[in-house]
Amino acid sequence: MAAIRNSGRGERVCDGVVDCPDFSDELYCPYCPEHHFHCGVGKTCVHKDRLCDGQIDCDNGADEKGCRKFGGGGRNKENKNRLC
Ligand SMILES: [Ca+2]
Ligand SMILES: [Ca+2]
Numbered sequence: 128m129a130a131i132r133n134s135g136r137g138e139r140v141c142d143g144v145v146d147c148p149d150f151s152d153e154l155y156c157p158y159c160p161e162h163h164f165h166c167g168v169g170k171t172c173v174h175k176d177r178l179c180d181g182q183i184d185c186d187n188g189a190d191e192k193g194c195r196k197f198g199g200g201g202r203n204k205e206n207k208n209r210l211c
Pocket of ligand 1: 139146
């Protein structure tokens with residue numbers, strides 16, 4: 128816990144709170160495996176296969192909120208080294 132806080136932005140990355148509109152600061156975290164999606168609340172993750180599947184898997188429904196079209200899915204951000 129102490130180590131991650133020493134890196135400046137580190138305290139906001141993977142802290143379980145979404146700071147970026149696109150969830151990018153919480154997308155690649157130890158508590159979220161690569162193919163999982165962070166719900167934006169706490170440290171709850173769901174598999175990407177569960178995004179936009181019509182069923183709410185996150186407590187806040189975040190896995191269904193980002194869907195433009197039903198069944199579309201597809202959130203791929205490569206900027207894991209930056210905050211937002
Ligand atoms: Ca954060
Ligand atoms: Ca879902």
